[in-house]
Amino acid sequence: MSRRSSGLVGVWAEVQRQQQRQLEAEARQRREQERRARAEQRRMERDYREYRQAEARRLTQELDAQVESLQGLLAAGCRAPAFRAQALLRSEEVMPFSAGQLAVPVPMPDPDVYQAQGGWTPGRRAQAQAEARARFAYDWQAAQAAEAQRQQQLAALRRQYDAWVTSHLMEVRRHNAGIAEVGAGVRSGDAEAAVEYFTAALYSSTAWPEGFPRQVSAAYDPASRQLVLDWELPGYDVVPEAKSVRYMINADEDKEAPRPVSQRRALYRGVVAQCVLLVLHDLFAADEHGALESVALNAFVDDHDPATGVRAHIFLATVMASRATFADLRLAQVDPVSCLVDGLRGQLAARPDQLSPVRPARRPDDVGQHVASHGGAGAGEEPDLRDMDPIVFESLVAELFRAMGMQAVMTQRSNDGGVDVDALDPTPIRGGKIVVQVKRYRNTVPPTAVRDLYGTVQDCGANKGVLVTTSGFGPGSYTFANGKPLELISGPELVDLLHRHGLTGRLGERGGAAPEPPPAPAPRQEDYNVLGMSWSGTVAVDVCALVCAGDRVLSDDHFVFFNNSRTPDGSVRAHTASPPDKAAVRVAFESLPVAADRLALVAAVDPEVNPHADLSGFTDARIRLLDPALTELGTLEVSEGRSGETALVLGSFRRRAGGDWDFVLGGKGYTGGLEQLLPDYGIAVE
Known part of the structure; x- marks a missing residue:
């Protein structure tokens, strides 16, 4: 008797087939x-x-372009x-006067707005009318x-x-008068003026x-109307040692093909x-006064x-x-070596790459007149930056940026868009294009110059703007620059940078920066208080004081x-905060100016630390009044920050009629940071 199947075998077989298909599908997916x-x-x-092959081709093209530039140096010049x-x-030309908000008259109260409120009886109506007239009279007097x-x-x-305009115009006219004086000196054969004029021509070229x-070192001989100068040449390494670059696939590296020695030597010669x-061309082309009959030029390299x-x-x-x-030469068509040696009967080293020297015929020191030197560490005593020729000063700043590892070049004198030096910082991430303005000022640089630089940075699409001056900057300038891609370098900072990078320069007295005025005597210890500021939240806040x-x-x-x-008198100064305070100000109330x-x-978000923060995290704010021993004398509650605000008036201490000071709570907030707050206190931030 046969037994019928329960169907389990078929179910099992189907499951096995499904599993097999799944495994095969997964294997196909893996493959x-x-x-x-x-x-x-x-x-x-x-x-x-x-990519590596393209990069090798690009490097080769750069080498070819560099050589082509060297070969066309004279023609381009x-x-x-x-x-x-x-x-x-x-x-x-000066900027027009702008009064800002001060140009807007204070609106006077409208009497129609002051109507009597209430009063159902004649007596109450009379009282309401009297009150309305009193309010109007009070507001009218206040307005x-x-x-x-x-x-x-x-x-x-x-x-x-008006005082600034007068000072500015005096400085501009002194400068222009100095230029005119130099021109007159060149026309009259003055040796010092001729040297100054022609060295400026070379520097501004x-x-x-x-x-x-x-x-350069130069001297002028009025008798023969001859300029004698020594001019520095680029070294042999100006001609690239490599001729081309090729990417080696098997070794995964670039291989440079060397430039033949004979070719490199001929290029350098x-x-x-x-x-x-080119030096001769620049000098004769600049001689609009007919002061040069001839030029004696010695070209050197500074080497071992x-x-x-x-x-x-x-x-x-x-x-x-x-x-x-020289006037008979057609420089665009000449062979430079033949022109110098045969056409002008000059001397040229046969092996300049091996520093085989020639003997100069006449040196600047042989003239016996005023000798000026520029551009080298041994070019005379340390120059006063304030008295330096503007072109030379800009060249020095460009040289400083190069010494700091950047590429820097002076812009042309016209159509420079407010830029004196173009620089490029090759540092990854934080580097990029930098525009530099140079202000050889004696007075404080106005905030308008900082504002103009910021506009230039935006117009040029630069990563940063740098303003370099021989003077200094006011708080309005620093406040405007805070949080923006701007850097302000004052005179003393410039001198320090020059010395740290092997360059020379001083302000005023020899030996470095001009001495600063002695600090005002500090208030006696028992005459000051410390105002310690504390708050909750992690937002970084700068606390400032205004007298x-x-x-x-x-x-x-x-x-x-x-x-x-x-x-200036030291009566208010920043102070190191002691926990639980996050900021502190030291104030000698009795020593504050009589006019104060x-x-x-005030408090403002630090845009460097928290560029996108507001003061909503500025809570539980208070001021601790401390004695010189930091013993707490009292606590003052101050306003908290609000969402969207980046600056806040915490409050103010006000002098009472008897000479005491009391504290008035603030609370006014600003969405535009210190830049918006400070004009309310009369500080120009443009």
Whole structure:
């Protein structure tokens, strides 16, 4: 008797088949993934090889372009505009007077708004009308007082502007008069003026490639109307040692093909000859006064003498060229070496790459007149930056940026868009294009210059703007620059940077920066208090103090903040905070200026630390009043921050009639940070 199947075998077999199909599908998927991975790896390897090959071609093209630039140095230089003293003249145009909010009169109260409220009986109506008239009279007097104060402040601002205009125009006219005086001196045969004029012509020339040295010593012989000068040449390494770059696939590395020694030597000899001819061209082209009959030029490299090992000036070329002979040359068509040696009868080292010297015919010291030297460490005593020629000063700043590891070049004198030096920081991430403005000022740089630089940075699409001056900056400038891609370098900071990078420069007295005025005597220890600030939250906040008369700060120097740690008399100064305080200010109330009747305290988000934060995290804020021993004398609650606000008036200490001081709570917030807050206290932030 047969037994019927229960069907379990068929179910089991179907499950097995499904599992087998699943395994096969997974195996196919793995094989497909492996195939795609291998294809992606091959594509990446192909792309990598193509990238490295393209990069090698780019490097070769750069080498070819560099050589082409060296070969066309003279031709390009001849196309550059000739130097004219008028290019150094400064415009007398000044920015127009702007009163800002002070130009808006205080609105007077409208009597129609002051209507009697209430009063069902004749007596109550009379009382309500009397109250309305009293409110109107009070508000009218307050508005009149505010308008009178506005007019006083407007008049003071106008006087300040007029004083600035007078000072600015005097400086511009002194500068332009100096340019005119130099021109007159050149025409009359003055040796010192001639040297100053022609060295300025060489320094301002746009014909020289970036990286070429511009060290010069010069003297002028009025009797023969001859300029005698020593001019520095670029070294042998200006000609690239490599001829091309090739990517080696098997070794995964670039291989440089060396430039033949004979070719490199011929290129360098041609560069030396072109430099000599280009100096002569620049000098004769700049001679609008007819002061040059001839030029005696000695070209040298600053290197180690092969014979002694001592660093020295090694002369590789010398020539004495008359104006008449040089005028007959067609420099765009000449062979530079033949022109120098045969056409001008000059001397050129046969092996300049091996520093084989020639003997100069006449040196600047042989003239016996005023000798000026520029551009080298041994070019005389340390120069005063304030008295330096503007072109030379800009060149020095560009040289400083190069010494700091950047690429830097002076811009042309016209159509420079407010940029004196273009720099490029090759540092990854934080590097990029930098625009530099140079202000050879004696007075404080106005905030308008910082504002103009910021506009230039935006117009040029630069990563950073740097303003370099021989003077200094006020709080308004620092406040405007805070949180923006701007860097302000004052005179003392500039001197320090120059010395740290092997360059020279001083301000005023020899030996470095001009001495600062002695600090005002500090208040006696028992005469000051410490105001300790504490708050909850992690937002980084700067706490600042303003010494005011009414609602106007006495001066920019009476604004104590992160870039101005004390007032001129030392009565208010920044102080190191002690826990639980996060910030502190030291105040000698009895030593505050007589004109001061208010000390305002403000807080603002630090945009460097928290660029996108507001003051909503500024809570549980308070001020602790401490004695010199940091013993707590009392606590004052201050306003907390609100969402969207980035600056806040914490409150102010106000002088009472009897001489005591009391505290008035603040609370006014600003969405535009210190830049929006400070104008309310009379500090110009433009």
